[in-house]
Amino acid sequence: MLKLDLFDLERRQTLRVEGRVEVDDDLLEGLPFVYEEPFVVVLNATWAGSGELVVRGGVVGTVSQDCRRCLDRVERQVDVDITLLFAPSDLLEEDDTETYRLEMGVREIDLEPYVRDEVILAIPAFAECRVGCRGLCAGCGENLNETECMCSPGGMDPRWDALRALENK
Ligand SMILES: [Zn+2]
Ligand SMILES: [Zn+2]
Incomplete structure (x- = not known):
């Protein structure tokens, strides 16, 4: 008080x-x-x-x-x-x-x-940790400031490509 x-x-x-x-x-x-x-x-x-x-x-x-x-x-x-x-x-x-x-x-x-x-x-309602924070990958959830993940820029995990290729045979 x-x-x-x-x-x-x-x-x-x-x-x-x-x-x-x-x-x-x-x-x-x-x-x-x-x-x-x-x-x-x-x-x-x-x-x-x-x-x-x-x-x-x-x-x-x-x-x-x-x-x-x-x-x-x-x-x-x-x-x-x-x-x-x-x-x-x-x-x-x-x-x-x-x-x-x-x-x-x-x-x-x-x-x-x-x-x-x-x-x-x-106090602004939103914060950003740094200018140009890369955020989390929408595909796998990795923090993109720390690692490069395996997802393609389109958001699809390329590991699925092999599976899809098999399905289409
Ligand atoms: Zn951030
Ligand atoms: Zn990812």
């Missing part, structure tokens, strides 16, 4: 929030990548003059994904800049989809779900 204490913030005008998003968080299920270690989060919250709350900072971590061609594990460094805007309901324009609603009388906000959303948005 990345707690932002709004009363504290009221007093100090600006507040630093630091924390981690843990690897085993339930809400991370079903994502096209896995966290290798907890994300480190550093944020600064400030009241803007207009009554809005601005939260700025960054998230650093490592995720891994399967290469979409050969299914090898690909590790990726993640360094996401984050800007979150909150506004009280009376300042919130109805068609404003960028700004989150700040409920009246709320004492604290858990920034973790917002941060998680930003991280998920920032």
Whole structure:
């Protein structure tokens, strides 16, 4: 939980929030990548003059994904800049989809779900292990980055040619 204490913030005008998003968080299920270690989060919250709350900072971590061609594990460094805007309901324009609603009388906000959303948005759904990954052979399933298989470019295994030749006799 990345707690932002709004009363504290009221007093100090600006507040630093630091924390981690843990690897085993339930809400991370079903994502096209896995966290290798907890994300480190550093944020600064400030009241803007207009009554809005601005939260700025960054998230650093490592995720891994399967290469979409050969299914090898690909590790990726993640360094996401984050800007979150909150506004009280009376300042919130109805068609404003960028700004989150700040409920009246709320004492604290858990920034973790917002941060998680930003991280998920920032990570591409697909990874490739290298430029021009050759992927897996559709015929035999070999990783073509590592070996040349016996299949012909058309996808048929030439070993069947001999059999077919026999059948046709
Ligand atoms: Zn690959
Ligand atoms: Zn093959």
